[in-house]
Amino acid sequence: MAKRRRVGNLLALAVLAALVERPRHPYEIAAVLRARGKDQDMPIKWGSLYTVVANLERHGLVAAVESARQGRRPERTVYRLTEAGHAELVDWTRELVAVPEREQPRFEAGLSVLGVLAPDEALDLLRQRLDRLKGQLAAQRAALAGHAREVPRIFLIEAEYDLAVREAEATWVRGLLDELTTGALPGLAEWRAWHETGAVPPEWAALAERGAEPHRDPAALAERGAEPHRDPAALAERGTEPH
Amino acid sequence: MAKRRRVGNLLALAVLAALVERPRHPYEIAAVLRARGKDQDMPIKWGSLYTVVANLERHGLVAAVESARQGRRPERTVYRLTEAGHAELVDWTRELVAVPEREQPRFEAGLSVLGVLAPDEALDLLRQRLDRLKGQLAAQRAALAGHAREVPRIFLIEAEYDLAVREAEATWVRGLLDELTTGALPGLAEWRAWHETGAVPPEWAALAERGAEPHRDPAALAERGAEPHRDPAALAERGTEPH
DNA sequence: CCCCGATTACTCGTAGACGAGTATACGGCC
DNA sequence: GGCCGTATACTCGTCTACGAGTAATCGGGG
Structure with missing residues (x-):
């Protein structure tokens, strides 16, 4: 399609x-x-x-x-x-x-590499996002109300849509913040440990190598560790679709 | 920024x-x-x-x-x-x-030119969107549940975000459909009349010309109507931001 | 042991996106 | 009536995106 x-x-x-x-x-x-x-x-x-x-x-x-x-x-x-x-x-x-199309919002890209940041910093940045989002939403709501006095609602539907979606985003971010602050999110402890010690948690080691080395190449294996990576590996991402 | x-x-x-x-x-x-x-x-x-x-x-x-x-x-x-x-x-x-960034989802672009379609067709297409959206959401939820059994939730946040946003979209579309079917949406009657008769409703005539002809040019005025537009004008869109 | 399809690993040419620059004209002010 | 700032209306060249093509290698079947 x-x-x-x-x-x-x-x-x-x-x-x-x-x-x-x-x-x-x-x-x-x-x-x-x-x-x-x-x-x-x-x-x-x-x-x-x-x-x-x-x-x-x-x-x-x-x-x-x-x-x-x-x-x-x-x-x-x-x-x-x-x-x-x-x-x-x-x-x-x-x-x-x-036809609803899968798009790639920039925030989603950011979330998918969130692991490069330490959990505490991620928390802080998400708070900032939420704050900015609130401000933007207030401004948008005000602007929309202003326009609604001039033109019929039918002219404003994209704006209303945008508002609805961004409100959902704010709600979701708030939820994530909750889980991060209470520590309820599974995997959080490992993430934190990893950034503090620099060592990949054993549970995650296998996940990080997914898809690498299709033809198991001895040279590549040898070269590994040549550059000591002083930074923990990115959180792996995986597909949302089956098959 | x-x-x-x-x-x-x-x-x-x-x-x-x-x-x-x-x-x-x-x-x-x-x-x-x-x-x-x-x-x-x-x-x-x-x-x-x-x-x-x-x-x-x-x-x-x-x-x-x-x-x-x-x-x-x-x-x-x-x-x-x-x-x-x-x-x-x-x-x-x-x-x-x-930093939340204003993006331009393709659906929003579609909504902003929705006026080129007749209201009844728009209604039908929105229903199709909702159906497809439901299907995609079900598939995504299933995939997410599947993955959640293999990896900790922290690896799945972008997928969860995506799901939340698309659910909000589905909800919003459902709401719009309601307003269109019940006829509650202000401006709907004019929109319909316009597509049936081909005449721009008088309330809207002024709105359509916003921003045109900055230097009121006599040639442009003369040329108008030279091409008899057999189609109603697009619904005007306007900004979401004040100032 | 040779062929064939799949996989690996790119290269290149074209079409598109975009910003900076250019040149003219209008209108207001002194 | 002359000057200047702003608006008009593009043009050009560079940088980027991307798909179609290419070429080598590997593994398995006959």
């Missing part, structure tokens, strides 16, 4: 959406995007914008309407959405809405 | 983490990543891997240990983590954990 699009950039989606109402030239598209707050999530990258528009044109999803200069400004090319472009926009939207 | 890293790719983080335990050559790094299930989130891209390793070397974060050929395989270069590389790994992890 999720066939790759001729133009796969999400900026392209925004561009297509901006052209539904009427033809525009690239700079105006950027202006509209900015006015609609799109630039908050993805600050507008000029290079990308023009590349994306050019690619959309190459694939027949938009077409140049006119290339007029008024005053004696640099030439502006106005683009309109083609039939195919509209179809692509609709189809893409359908897919984005209907 | 979130200064850009010398090597900003998350794959680089995985590479650094894989080198903490001991030096490895790129292909072995890939093997370890695969064994740890990293390839589920981000299928391993060979080109990127070698580029990333080369960049890490260029910036002094990893260093070649030896470049031996055994048997007469193509030459393998073994890399180790440098002092600087370890520092970068730790610092980067700190940042990823402590």
